[in-house]
Amino acid sequence: MRKIEHIGIAVKSLKESNLLFEKLFGQPPYKEEEVVSEGVKTSFFMNGPNKIELLEATNPDSPIAKFLEKKGEGIHHIAFDVNDINEEVIRLKNEGFVILNEIPKKGADNKLVVFLHPKGTNGVLVELCQEIK
Ligand SMILES: CC[C@@H](C(=O)O)C(=O)SCCNC(=O)CCNC(=O)[C@H](O)C(C)(C)COP(=O)(O)OP(=O)(O)OC[C@H]1O[C@@H](n2cnc3c(N)ncnc32)[C@H](O)[C@@H]1OP(=O)(O)O
Numbered sequence: 142m143r144k145i146e147h148i149g150i151a152v153k154s155l156k157e158s159n160l161l162f163e164k165l166f167g168q169p170p171y172k173e174e175e176v177v178s179e180g181v182k183t184s185f186f187m188n189g190p191n192k193i194e195l196l197e198a199t200n201p202d203s204p205i206a207k208f209l210e211k212k213g214e215g216i217h218h219i220a221f222d223v224n225d226i227n228e229e230v231i232r233l234k235n236e237g238f239v240i241l242n243e244i245p246k247k248g249a250d251n252k253l254v255v256f257l258h259p260k261g262t263n264g265v266l267v268e269l270c271q272e273i274k
């Protein structure tokens with residue numbers, strides 16, 4: 142794992158939170174994208190070298206809808222940039238982590254993504270990201 146790729150924040154309304162984070166960072170999101178397979182609409186902000194992903198649920202079965210119901214708005218996951226996602230899945234599986242999808246899936250912002258179960262990572266949902274070249 143090379144660095145934090147982004148921090149994912151679950152929000153009730155992307156429209157309202159876009160305005161809030163635009164005020165916070167002094168610049169608008171550089172991108173908005175829907176990822177149908179995850180049941181989310183996302184927006185991305187850069188703040189210096191750091192990237193923030195806002196996530197709104199698009200249906201009641203979305204992981205974001207469930208999270209908002211249980212925990213409310215807030216940090217939902219931390220994503221780490223990896224060089225070779227398949228190699229990293231094998232390494233982490235051998236280390237005993239619970240991999241939620243061993244086959245990487247298409248995420249937002251041109252990434253392949255894999256998730257680790259938060260029960261095995263001190264309650265933090267971890268996402269691995271590999272840029273699609
Ligand atoms: C936009 C695409 C992509 C990107 O490119 O960046 C994304 O970021 S997509 C983000 C949304 N997608 C995901 O989160 C996929 C991975 N998540 C899952 O598969 C599930 O959410 C889960 C983690 C397996 C939980 O699902 P489930 O068991 O069905 O939900 P429960 O509500 O019953 O939760 C069980 C248990 O887990 C705790 N939990 C759930 N989510 C989180 C979380 N984000 N962080 C920490 N803990 C979490 C939840 O509180 C429950 O705990 P207990 O109540 O103590 O059992």
Ligand SMILES: [Co+2]
Nearest residue numbers: 149194220268
């Ligand atoms: Co993410």
